[in-house]
Amino acid sequence: xxxxAFDTFNGLIVGMFYGLxxxxxxxxxxxxxxxxxxxxxxxxxxxxxxYMLVPYIGFxxxxxxxxxxxxxxxxxxxxxLIRPLYKRADPLYSLLxxxxxxxxFQDLTRTIWGAQGLPFAIPHVLNSSVSSTFxxxxxxxxxxxxxxxxxxxxxxxxxxxxxxxxxxxxxxNDLETVSSLGVNVYRLxxxxxxxxxxxxxxxxxxxxxxxxxSPTMGNGLLMPSFVAIIVGGxxxxxxxxxxxxxxxxxxxxxxxxxxxxxEAVIYAIMLIVLVVRPRGLLGEEGLFE
Amino acid sequence: xxxxxxxxxxxxxxxxxxxxSPGSVGLRTxxxxxxxxxxxxxxxxxxxxxxxxxVGGYTQLGTRVLVYxxxxxxxxxxxxFTGGLSFGHAAYFGLGAYGAGxxxxxxxxxxxxxxxxxxxxxxxxxTVLGPAVMRRRGIYFAMITIAIGQLFYFIAVRWxxxxxxxxxxxxxxxxPIHFGAHTLALGGTTFYYLVLVLFAAxxxxxxxLLNSPLGHTWLAIRENQRRARFLGIRVxxxxxxxFSISGTLIALAGALNALLNNFTSxxxxxxxxxxxxxxxxxxxGMRSFWGxxxxxxxxxxxxxxxSSITGNWMTFIGLIFVVVVLLFPNGLLGLLARRGxxx
Numbered sequence: 001x002x003x004x005a006f007d008t009f010n011g012l013i014v015g016m017f018y019g020l021x022x023x024x025x026x027x028x029x030x031x032x033x034x035x036x037x038x039x040x041x042x043x044x045x046x047x048x049x050x051y052m053l054v055p056y057i058g059f060x061x062x063x064x065x066x067x068x069x070x071x072x073x074x075x076x077x078x079x080x081l082i083r084p085l086y087k088r089a090d091p092l093y094s095l096l097x098x099x100x101x102x103x104x105f106q107d108l109t110r111t112i113w114g115a116q117g118l119p120f121a122i123p124h125v126l127n128s129s130v131s132s133t134f135x136x137x138x139x140x141x142x143x144x145x146x147x148x149x150x151x152x153x154x155x156x157x158x159x160x161x162x163x164x165x166x167x168x169x170x171x172x173n174d175l176e177t178v179s180s181l182g183v184n185v186y187r188l189x190x191x192x193x194x195x196x197x198x199x200x201x202x203x204x205x206x207x208x209x210x211x212x213x214s215p216t217m218g219n220g221l222l223m224p225s226f227v228a229i230i231v232g233g234x235x236x237x238x239x240x241x242x243x244x245x246x247x248x249x250x251x252x253x254x255x256x257x258x259x260x261x262x263e264a265v266i267y268a269i270m271l272i273v274l275v276v277r278p279r280g281l282l283g284e285e286g287l288f289e
Numbered sequence: 290x291x292x293x294x295x296x297x298x299x300x301x302x303x304x305x306x307x308x309x310s311p312g313s314v315g316l317r318t319x320x321x322x323x324x325x326x327x328x329x330x331x332x333x334x335x336x337x338x339x340x341x342x343x344v345g346g347y348t349q350l351g352t353r354v355l356v357y358x359x360x361x362x363x364x365x366x367x368x369x370f371t372g373g374l375s376f377g378h379a380a381y382f383g384l385g386a387y388g389a390g391x392x393x394x395x396x397x398x399x400x401x402x403x404x405x406x407x408x409x410x411x412x413x414x415x416t417v418l419g420p421a422v423m424r425r426r427g428i429y430f431a432m433i434t435i436a437i438g439q440l441f442y443f444i445a446v447r448w449x450x451x452x453x454x455x456x457x458x459x460x461x462x463x464x465p466i467h468f469g470a471h472t473l474a475l476g477g478t479t480f481y482y483l484v485l486v487l488f489a490a491x492x493x494x495x496x497x498l499l500n501s502p503l504g505h506t507w508l509a510i511r512e513n514q515r516r517a518r519f520l521g522i523r524v525x526x527x528x529x530x531x532f533s534i535s536g537t538l539i540a541l542a543g544a545l546n547a548l549l550n551n552f553t554s555x556x557x558x559x560x561x562x563x564x565x566x567x568x569x570x571x572x573x574g575m576r577s578f579w580g581x582x583x584x585x586x587x588x589x590x591x592x593x594x595x596s597s598i599t600g601n602w603m604t605f606i607g608l609i610f611v612v613v614v615l616l617f618p619n620g621l622l623g624l625l626a627r628r629g630x631x632x
Binding site: 230261 | 368424436447564600608
């Protein structure tokens with residue numbers, strides 16, 4: 001029973017990372033129309049930026065600055081490479097482009113910081129177990145949950161109430177109309193891309209303390225985030241988040257009973273959803289058909 | 290069938306259509322020049338084991354180029370000629386490889402049987418999974434195909450006892466083929482010719498398909514799906530057929546690849562390889578019949594060369610992706626065709 005609780009909780013934590021990744025991916029997918037293959041590479045960069053920053057500004061400073069750096073990098077990518085592709089109707093090209101960027105980033109990360117994992121110190125305050133029976137309830141895991149929830153709530157509040165957020169939502173529905181109303185959609189798309197990247201960076205910093213810091217730490221997160229979007233429903237941010245949590249917990253529970261299938265179950269769930277409810281849990285009907 | 294052909298023709302009138310039609314690169318070049326080019330091409334392939342070593346290659350590289358070129362061409366039936374953006378075709382390639390390897394290792398020491406079972410395994414998987422994607426379009430099609438592919442990757446990684454897990458499946462050898470009294474030992478060069486024969490057969494099948502009403506319908510769907518639907522074409526069924534056939538053909542390539550190396554690993558199922566296949570098709574020109582083969586030749590040679598001179602070859606492969614997308618979106622053959630127009 002304790003084992004099941006342990007695995008479920010673990011799954012929930014991993015699901016939070018899936019959810020954060022999926023949320024950023026979905027933001028970018030909805031407005032920019034791009035599947036960002038480089039998202040996992042950006043997550044890894046966020047983690048390594050934090051690693052470099054910790055000696056100078058401490059963990060808390062790095063937690064804020066590293067994601068912002070990733071966001072700035074995101075703007076540069078969007079401006080320099082992705083923007084020329086918007087006018088091409090075929091989504092193939094943006095896929096291949098971000099795919100190439102992902103290869104480059106992963107290779108450069110390995111060259112700069114080495115293929116081996118690096119130690120990532122988390123503050124002492126967070127590093128203690130909260131309960132002796134439920135040994136897995138460490139302070140850091142709870143902290144990850146709080147940060148993830150906080151980030152998500154902040155995002156949804158921003159989308160609901162700020163001017164930028166409202167424009168992003170409007171643009172996701174109908175970019176042409178937004179453009180004709182006088183909004184600079186190029187700037188809007190750049191800002192949105194940066195926002196998605198910031199979430200990847202945040203997930204990266206949090207994951208560095210939880211999953212360990214290595215150039216390949218993002219590889220296991222990218223595909224499940226795709227699945228999270230498919231399961232949750234393309235077009236729905238809440239759906240992507242729920243999808244991430246759902247498959248994370250499902251993988252965790254499976255670990256207790258049938259460890260070998262803990263990854264495969266994610267894709268099995270996706271297939272079931274595709275057959276039973278093709279649009280995903282909260283997706284709009286008829287999108288991308 | 291007449292209305293299907295008209296559907297294809299209508300689209301040509303609309304002016305959006307690429308000038309290069311499938312199965313006939315350079316339709317406007319004189320027939321004589323075309324058959325001369327074709328004869329040279331097949332002559333070069335048939336004599337490759339003789340001249341490859343003189344230009345710095347080796348026979349195994351030649352075989353690999355044929356195998357990957359065939360894989361990219363198979364993918365291109367779906368990608369370039371039906372407009373289905375599959376980013377998960379490595380799954381069927383890998384299933385073919387594992388099907389062939391497992392057959393040789395556990396079932397029977399027969400090369401033809403291994404190829405057959407490998408091909409059928411990949412083809413069956415593509416056929417069964419086709420309905421999950423056939424109604425999707427564009428970017429969503431890509432996401433689902435790539436995610437489905439990962440299912441097989443994790444099965445291969447985790448089912449240690451059968452597949453050898455991360456270390457890959459070893460311990461099988463391609464076996465001599467028996468023709469009655471004759472026995473054909475499959476050494477490096479002989480195997481090249483076996484691959485070449487199967488390559489030629491596969492290419493012939495693709496040509497026939499693309500020149501048939503089925504192929505013309507695929508083109509109509511690629512060019513304007515909505516109009517094809519208005520004409521009463523069951524678009525999803527045709528996409529399914531394309532998915533299934535292209536999955537079967539690429540599985541044959543995968544089976545050949547397993548026999549070439551006497552080894553296969555989960556990397557043969559991984560989405561990175563799917564991306565490689567797509568870039569091969571785009572690099573060579575995915576609107577043309579031979580483009581993917583050209584792309585495979587360039588990509589494999591670049592990979593072979595780069596990995597021998599630098600540890601950072603992945604960066605350069607990534608740069609190839611970026612440069613192709615930004616500067617040569619129509620691929621090399623697309624570039625040449627356009628130049629031919631202006632000349």
